[in-house]
Amino acid sequence: MAVYERSYKRYAGDLSPQWSRFSVLPRYVYQDIFRSKFFLAFLILSLIYPLVCGAVIYLRHNAEVLEAIDVRIAEIFAIDASFFSQLMFVQIWFAFFVALFIGPGLVSKDLANNGLPLYLSRPFSRAEYVMGKFSVLAILLSLITWVPGLVLYALQSGYAGLSWATSNARIALTIFLGSWVWITVVSLMALALSAWVKWRPVAGFLMFMILLGGGFFQVIVNGLFRTEWGDLANLMRDVWIIWLGLIGEPGPGTPVWAAWLAVLAFVCLCIYMLNRKIRAYEVVS
Amino acid sequence: MSAAVTEPPASLAEDSPRGIDWSLVLRQITGIMRLELRRNLFSRRAFALYFLAFSPLPFFMLWAIMARREITYHEFDIEGPAQAVAGPFTFTFVLYVGSMLFLSALITFMSLYRTEILERSLHYYYLTPVRRWVLVVGKYCSALIASCTVFAVATAALFFLTCIPWGFGEMNRYLFSGPGLGNLVAYLGIAVLGCVGYGAVFLLVGLFFRNAIAPAALIWGWEAINFLLPPLLQKISVIHYLKALFPIPPSETFVAVITNPTSPWISVPGLLIFTALVLAFAGWRARHMEISYGGE
Numbered sequence: 001m002a003v004y005e006r007s008y009k010r011y012a013g014d015l016s017p018q019w020s021r022f023s024v025l026p027r028y029v030y031q032d033i034f035r036s037k038f039f040l041a042f043l044i045l046s047l048i049y050p051l052v053c054g055a056v057i058y059l060r061h062n063a064e065v066l067e068a069i070d071v072r073i074a075e076i077f078a079i080d081a082s083f084f085s086q087l088m089f090v091q092i093w094f095a096f097f098v099a100l101f102i103g104p105g106l107v108s109k110d111l112a113n114n115g116l117p118l119y120l121s122r123p124f125s126r127a128e129y130v131m132g133k134f135s136v137l138a139i140l141l142s143l144i145t146w147v148p149g150l151v152l153y154a155l156q157s158g159y160a161g162l163s164w165a166t167s168n169a170r171i172a173l174t175i176f177l178g179s180w181v182w183i184t185v186v187s188l189m190a191l192a193l194s195a196w197v198k199w200r201p202v203a204g205f206l207m208f209m210i211l212l213g214g215g216f217f218q219v220i221v222n223g224l225f226r227t228e229w230g231d232l233a234n235l236m237r238d239v240w241i242i243w244l245g246l247i248g249e250p251g252p253g254t255p256v257w258a259a260w261l262a263v264l265a266f267v268c269l270c271i272y273m274l275n276r277k278i279r280a281y282e283v284v285s
Numbered sequence: 286m287s288a289a290v291t292e293p294p295a296s297l298a299e300d301s302p303r304g305i306d307w308s309l310v311l312r313q314i315t316g317i318m319r320l321e322l323r324r325n326l327f328s329r330r331a332f333a334l335y336f337l338a339f340s341p342l343p344f345f346m347l348w349a350i351m352a353r354r355e356i357t358y359h360e361f362d363i364e365g366p367a368q369a370v371a372g373p374f375t376f377t378f379v380l381y382v383g384s385m386l387f388l389s390a391l392i393t394f395m396s397l398y399r400t401e402i403l404e405r406s407l408h409y410y411y412l413t414p415v416r417r418w419v420l421v422v423g424k425y426c427s428a429l430i431a432s433c434t435v436f437a438v439a440t441a442a443l444f445f446l447t448c449i450p451w452g453f454g455e456m457n458r459y460l461f462s463g464p465g466l467g468n469l470v471a472y473l474g475i476a477v478l479g480c481v482g483y484g485a486v487f488l489l490v491g492l493f494f495r496n497a498i499a500p501a502a503l504i505w506g507w508e509a510i511n512f513l514l515p516p517l518l519q520k521i522s523v524i525h526y527l528k529a530l531f532p533i534p535p536s537e538t539f540v541a542v543i544t545n546p547t548s549p550w551i552s553v554p555g556l557l558i559f560t561a562l563v564l565a566f567a568g569w570r571a572r573h574m575e576i577s578y579g580g581e
Binding site for chain 2: 038097100101104199200201204205208209212213215216217219220221223224225
């Protein structure tokens with residue numbers, strides 16, 4: 001066939017299933033980010049604390065080892081809700097920093113280089129695009145938060161028996177749900193800022209500012225007005241209150257429903273921001 | 286686009302055999318400062334500086350209104366401006382310096398070079414017959430003047446809002462017949478020295494790192510856990526020297542490692558010497574810097 005006779009033809013090959021199309025994005029992003037040795041080192045560092053916790057659980061259930069090193073670890077560390085809360089408190093900080101390193105560059109690069117039309121001209125919706133970018137962070141943050149948390153829960157259950165597992169099922173549920181609340185908040189914040197601020201460092205700076213500024217406003221509102229409602233300005237504090245509510249530990253004065261509302265409002269704001277910016281074309285006035 | 290501008294040949298860069306023409310250097314610094322001040326105070330970039338500096342103001346206004354009402358009904362447990370400055374003001378000011386001033390220095394000083402690189406405009410400066418260290422000093426001084434002015438005004442406003450609920454008479458008595466004026470000057474000094482110290486650190490970071498978030502987070506973490514560090518390590522931070530200058534020492538948390546506060550006679554010159562060293566290093570770094578816009 002002569003070249004001039006060739007014209008547009010629809011792609012006739014197999015299409016990948018609709019439900020898994022979003023997973024194309026993480027695949028390529030991971031190829032990119034795992035080239036960074038610094039990031040890899042940080043990811044390994046973030047798993048050290050769960051490893052230490054695993055060692056504590058192991059030692060607590062191995063009396064011979066304890067006798068050998070003459071330590072009454074059972075008296076020092078109780079494996080209960082507080083133990084897992086402590087673990088998750090450390091891990092959500094690591095999760096925040098991972099999101100801070102990766103998140104700001106996820107959408108901004110596509111927007112700054114007019115790459116969105118290339119995605120959206122394919123059978124790939126805006127929701128799938130956001131889902132794909134969200135999953136980049138969600139998978140990584142899961143590896144840092146609820147995955148090690150549940151592995152440790154399983155380890156403890158393995159040693160302490162099924163009765164411990166069933167009587168403490170609430171801990172497992174809280175690890176899973178609480179982690180997902182934080183993952184959702186942090187990932188959507190990173191994506192929304194990345195979409196609105198095309199410069200990666202500025203988007204990262206804003207993420208940092210929201211966390212640090214939130215903490216500042218929390219303390220001054222609580223301090224000046226002698227209330228605890230200032231907690232709502234601090235996202236990390238909100239998630240912590242939700243966590244304590246889920247696990248059944250006494251929290252600060254702010255009601256758990258208020259913390260849920262604050263988090264929900266923030267998530268809605270992020271989705272609105274993403275909806276405004278993730279478009280195939282932009283009309284520049 | 287990629288542009289590589291390196292230091293001009295020695296024959297052009299070197300001054301006359303008499304040495305550096307300081308009057309020329311001064312004129313060049315003034316010129317750079319004039320250009321940069323406009324950017325630092327009146328551009329879109331300046332919004333962050335104003336927002337961070339003045340963000341606690343609405344809370345203090347509301348507090349002042351509520352305090353005034355409670356004083357009228359004799360229900361307020363703070364007895365006068367002195368107690369208010371020692372309590373809510375000092376407590377807020379520690380955090381203000383540690384978070385808002387820190388963040389504004391981060392964005393103002395780090396963007397001195399980073400923004401120019403991202404906007405691909407640094408080579409315009411580098412193509413002029415200006416020594417690079419002169420450019421560093423000019424840029425630093427302009428950002429310093431901008432941030433010091435804004436934070437000094439904000440600090441003074443917060444201070445007056447803390448004193449105002451008891452009326453002008455009481456405030457004047459506290460300021461001019463009591464320790465008020467001295468305290469105000471000390472707090473203004475802390476704000477200015479905070480800008481000097483953090484500014485120098487972030488200017489240097491901006492020259493070294495393309496993505497400055499990781500070092501910024503590291504520095505913030507270091508400053509935040511300063512009170513937990515051993516005494517020797519506490520001295521390697523800006524906040525340690527700033528805390529030593531507080532006229533009313535801020536209360537430490539119950540897990541703080543107690544150290545002897547550094548004397549203001551050491552803190553102030555120490556911070557200034559540290560800043561001079563950092564600026565010298567930044568000047569050296571700028572001299573060996575090669576611009577590569579392609580990597581951005």
